[in-house]
Amino acid sequence: MSLLYQKQNQEIRPGVHLIQDVNASNSPMKYTAVKVLALDANASYDETLGAFEAGIVVLTGKVTVTADQQRFEGIGQRQSVFDKIPTDSVYVGTGLPFSVTAQTAAKILIAYSPTTTSFPVRLLKGDIHQIEHRGKYQNKRLVQNILPDDLPFADKLLLVEVYTDSGNWSSYPPHRHDHDNLPTESLLEEIYYHEMQPKQGFVFQRVYTDDHSLDETMTVQNQDVVIVPKGYHPVGVPDGYDSYYLNIMAGPTRVWHFHNAPEHAWIIDRK
Numbered sequence: 001m002s003l004l005y006q007k008q009n010q011e012i013r014p015g016v017h018l019i020q021d022v023n024a025s026n027s028p029m030k031y032t033a034v035k036v037l038a039l040d041a042n043a044s045y046d047e048t049l050g051a052f053e054a055g056i057v058v059l060t061g062k063v064t065v066t067a068d069q070q071r072f073e074g075i076g077q078r079q080s081v082f083d084k085i086p087t088d089s090v091y092v093g094t095g096l097p098f099s100v101t102a103q104t105a106a107k108i109l110i111a112y113s114p115t116t117t118s119f120p121v122r123l124l125k126g127d128i129h130q131i132e133h134r135g136k137y138q139n140k141r142l143v144q145n146i147l148p149d150d151l152p153f154a155d156k157l158l159l160v161e162v163y164t165d166s167g168n169w170s171s172y173p174p175h176r177h178d179h180d181n182l183p184t185e186s187l188l189e190e191i192y193y194h195e196m197q198p199k200q201g202f203v204f205q206r207v208y209t210d211d212h213s214l215d216e217t218m219t220v221q222n223q224d225v226v227i228v229p230k231g232y233h234p235v236g237v238p239d240g241y242d243s244y245y246l247n248i249m250a251g252p253t254r255v256w257h258f259h260n261a262p263e264h265a266w267i268i269d270r271k
């Protein structure tokens with residue numbers, strides 16, 4: 001089973017280009033799915049959700065989103081994800097129709113999680129994001145929380161974006177969240193949508209379980225997706241390149257409690 005989904009570029013509607021489409025039909029993921037779309041200026045994408053909730057993240061550009069008689073005009077805060085400006089997102093509740101119209105050339109990520117529990121449509125402005133500077137030495141990363149577990153605005157979805165600069169590691173020391181054992185650990189699947197700066201760069205990502213029954217190390221390139229159905233999932237960024245990834249997480253309980261690999265937990269305690 002490959003955990004790596006390389007970028008596509010398929011025009012699915014006039015001016016709407018499909019970059020990624022990972023879901024239960026082409027992956028083992030049960031709680032999470034993702035679409036990444038590039039929209040030409042003035043292009044529109046619309047969809048009616050089945051028994052899913054969705055988080056629409058405006059990765060780049062300016063768009064107008066309509067959902068459930070609400071209209072959010074001119075949302076989006078950046079031209080590149082590497083502007084490191086928290087962007088805007090829209091949460092759309094289960095079963096609702098939505099549309100996205102690009103005012104400028106734009107890129108959006110639509111994160112999905114199956115649910116029949118309704119939560120209201122909500123604009124998640126970038127300026128509400130909780131920003132974190134995590135790590136030390138070559139383990140530093142910038143975290144911009146979009147929909148963390150302390151915002152009760154969704155049934156299952158958790159969304160966060162992470163910047164890891166040249167020569168650093170993130171999602172490190174390795175941790176897992178694949179045991180439904182609260183309060184110690186929650187069971188959350190995870191999807192990574194990666195971008196690189198400069199674009200020709202790559203990162204290494206390893207996904208592995210304690211018993212190594214799953215142990216895959218991948219070369220991940222710009223706009224690739226990596227799925228983490230279970231296991232530890234560290235990311236290493238080569239010198240000279242900067243990494244961005246957006247994480248989608250979901251599972252039986254919407255809380256992020258992870259377990260650090262014991263043999264590597266000392267990394268956290270360095271002075």
Ligand SMILES: O=C(O)C[C@@H](O)[C@H](O)C(=O)CO
Binds near residue numbers: 177
């Ligand atoms: O702190 C980081 O390096 C980011 C990770 O926590 C990432 O968001 C993840 O693996 C969540 O489980």
